[in-house]
Amino acid sequence: MSMNEKLDSPILFELRQAIEAYLKLSVEDLKDEQYLDMVRMMSYLLGWEEENQQAMGKRIRPLLTLLTCATLGGDWQSALPTAAAIELIHNFSLVHDDIEDNSETRRGRPTIWKRWGIAKAINLGDAIFVLSRLSSFRLQELGLPSDRILAILHVLDRACLELTIGQQMDLEFEELASVDLDTYLRMIQGKTAALVAASTKCGAIIASAPDEIVELLAQYGHHLGLAFQIRDDILGIWGESARTGKSTGDDLRSRKKTLPILFGLNQSQKFRDLWNMAQIDETTLHQMRLTLEESKALQFANEKAGMHTRSALNSLQMLNGKEPFHQELIDLTHILLDREQ
Secondary structure (H helix, E strand, O other): OOHHHHOOOHHHHHHHHHHHHHHHHHOHHHOOHHHHHHHHHHHHHOOOOOOOHHHHOOOHHHHHHHHHHHHOOOOHHHHHHHHHHHHHHHHHHHHHHHHHOOOOEEOOEEOHHHHHOHHHHHHHHHHHHHHHHHHHHHHHHHOOOHHHHHHHHHHHHHHHHHHHHHHHHHHHHOOOOOOOHHHHHHHHHHHHHHHHHHHHHHHHHHOOOOHHHHHHHHHHHHHHHHHHHHHHHHHHHHOOHHHHOOOOOHHHHOOOOOHHHHHHHHHOHHHHHHHOOOOOOHHHHHHHHHHHHHOOHHHHHHHHHHHHHHHHHHHHHOOOOOOOHHHHHHHHHHHHHOOOO
């Protein structure tokens, strides 16, 4: 069963349909004849052009916002503006990251810059960021108190700052001969975990949860984000391209410093020799994977992912959440962290 099939329980299907409808509402500000090119780019980016689930992505972060809100007894529909804002933030970052990383494909298709050029891709990313802010302001129309709207805007802006710091660190890693594991974990805390934590924290704020519960849900999102990224690192080396939508071995071929790779560089001279070869062909990729396994890099990465998975689930177990949403949140956590794509 594919990841998207696992995400189609009746409740998650309803939430995903609502997210999609609200995302389309969020881009209404571009519905003008002179902006039709940007609308086409947005439709392509968000997967509406093909109506293909892989192209659309999984909408994980907005799902977390809605489920968190509902688990804490809030009305998940009141969280839709924030859920849409978070998905737009995620996509604006992907557009810019693909340019900065020189990535030509995402979700099995050409990236925005590859199809429309770098200049238009940068501009689209900027526009998506503004649309995310405008979406957040729609909370006013749903009657959310001003103090909570400001709190949500603050959380999202801090997450965006953390996200860009994480990306900056990732870019700097390309220029460094070595990176220690603690520095790497700080990078993914910004690049991935910050927005996931913001997703769950905002859901709790909208549900009027007390401060200690808001913080508990933020910690859940933090550990979930770290585990998710480490799992992504594993799939970037050992995942099947048909499932992941990326070329097998991309992280090794591009010499991207992910957790298992850094562990291998620190532990294995044989892997360092392979890593420093001028060109990496398919035979070398196979040898690199085997050498990483021999150095216990895969085992180490799985253990780290497992540690953060347990921390995330422990946070959820401490909640007396409203059913069936609480169980859906637990199930979603398992789906995300046991995935093969």
